[in-house]
Ligand SMILES: Nc1ncnc2c1ncn2[C@@H]1O[C@H](COP(=O)(O)OP(=O)(O)OP(=O)(O)O)[C@@H](O)[C@H]1O
């Protein structure tokens with residue numbers, strides 16, 4: 001059989017029963033489209049959560065007062081009620097532990113902030129200059145808090161972009177403006193760059209002030225709410241974490257680690273916890289999509305089986321006028337391939353469009369991955385080809401008279 | 408050259424054995440024009456299918472041009488059907504939802520005839536089978552029984568096979584069209600030396616052949632020359 005004839009016969013067979021071909025293709029399109037779009041939502045969520053975790057800093061260890069607790073994504077790093085960490089603890093970590101590149105203690109609480117009649121409630125972070133390097137914070141305009149200002153308990157503030165536009169409106173330069181935090185006057189000396197984070201650890205809605213100022217004027221105590229420690233590299237993360245734990249246990253005179261009055265958390269753990277949750281989420285979505293793929297697959301299977309069975313007579317006739325079994329096999333293989341290929345291509349495009357639409361209209365980040373395309377395409381193509389080819393192969397082995405007599 | 412030796416065909420369904428052919432033996436030489444007659448259900452079509460390499464006997468030997476057909480592979484049987492035999496089915500067996508021309512050219516597809524020649528060959532065969540030109544582009548399932556029969560005949564002739572096997576080729580045709588078809592067969596037989604075997608109920612048709620084989624209950628009851 002000539003290639004041109006094979007293609008022409010396939011074309012005629014596919015177009016001969018348009019409704020059947022369209023339904024087969026539709027089954028494939030729905031299966032593939034849903035797998036691709038659902039997995040794209042799952043993976044999009046995963047990468048957006050991971051990048052938001054990465055945006056809070058790198059090689060970070062957080063030390064917080066209170067007992068150890070689990071952290072999940074979305075939940076804030078809840079502070080323990082106990083106030084057990086002091087600036088001395090932070091200094092000790094800086095001085096006594098090797099492999100630490102920077103330490104930034106914070107005294108953070110939410111306070112009412114007012115400026116020229118506008119007011120908002122936001123996170124006020126009392127901290128030290130090292131905070132910028134520990135938390136990957138960049139300054140857009142002005143400057144960050146200096147050591148001088150920490151020493152002199154200066155009432156200066158560095159504002160994050162969201163808070164700035166809440167108080168002063170969009171596009172207004174906040175530098176030099178006055179604000180009141182808990183009725184205390186502050187002057188704005190700097191504006192941070194947007195980090196684009198949402199939810200978890202959003203650093204775009206904050207005001208930074210010297211830690212000494214926060215303790216004296218706002219909280220009125222000497223405690224600190226978090227110590228952010230930056231390890232020199234990823235590999236030393238857990239050893240630094242262990243050293244911090246040992247050091248603080250000694251300093252707080254606690255012998256049993258179970259009774260620790262602080263907790264430590266390293267970034268790798270956060271990332272891992274978050275990705276295991278988003279992983280589960282992706283698997284869930286993939287499972288739903290998998291069901292539609294299976295349903296689509298059964299549709300393809302059903303179509304292919306009925307087509308071939310229905311055409312056993314035709315197979316007999318073709319054999320009777322001289323077709324070899326291979327000619328028959330090739331024709332049905334080609335038909336199945338053509339249907340699944342068209343369905344597959346349309347399905348991939350549809351899945352892509354759906355995931356773009358989801359990220360545009362629902363604001364959910366989506367990532368279309370090559371893996372999901374290959375998976376979806378592979379599964380439906382396999383089903384289509386196996387169930388199109390296998391019965392045709394069986395029928396092509398019948399002798400022509402048996403096939404012609406088939407009802 | 409066709410030679411059947413002690414051909415038996417037994418169908419077994421639900422433990423009931425039906426012996427359709429019983430020890431059929433005969434020889435047909437190249438260039439013969441043979442009619443097979445017999446009552447309905449006597450096994451005529453079954454013999455024809457075996458001769459056409461479409462079906463295999465339960466036992467017995469069938470030699471075609473010196474080859475033992477029962478020993479041939481599926482692909483070799485396909486080669487025989489494609490190159491040597493033109494078969495007109497009693498039930499026509501046309502491809503539905505396909506035009507008359509496409510039905511007639513289909514054997515040429517499998518014979519890998521160059522595409523440019525196909526339509527011409529098909530038209531020639533259709534004329535020989537007596538089908539009006541205004542039906543050539545109709546779908547085969549929009550034809551009358553007689554028209555379908557002529558398409559089936561044209562399809563059998565298109566590849567210019569050396570053996571033409573026709574199962575009741577004039578069964579659905581009026582006398583005049585039947586004559587056209589029989590004239591075609593006779594011409595192919597006399598002028599081009601094709602072997603023609605046809606099955607018929609009608610004495611008028613059988614008379615055209617040089618030899619008449621009569622079958623009853625799966626056995627040959629008479630085999631005579633007719634000059
Ligand atoms: N697949 C089958 N299973 C069982 N019996 C069969 C089968 N095919 C044919 N037969 C039987 O074989 C016998 C011969 O059938 P065949 O078609 O050869 O008859 P025929 O001589 O061509 O009859 P007609 O003139 O009506 O066409 C019939 O009795 C039929 O019932």
Ligand SMILES: [Mg+2]
Nearest residue numbers: 451452497574
């Ligand atoms: Mg018959």
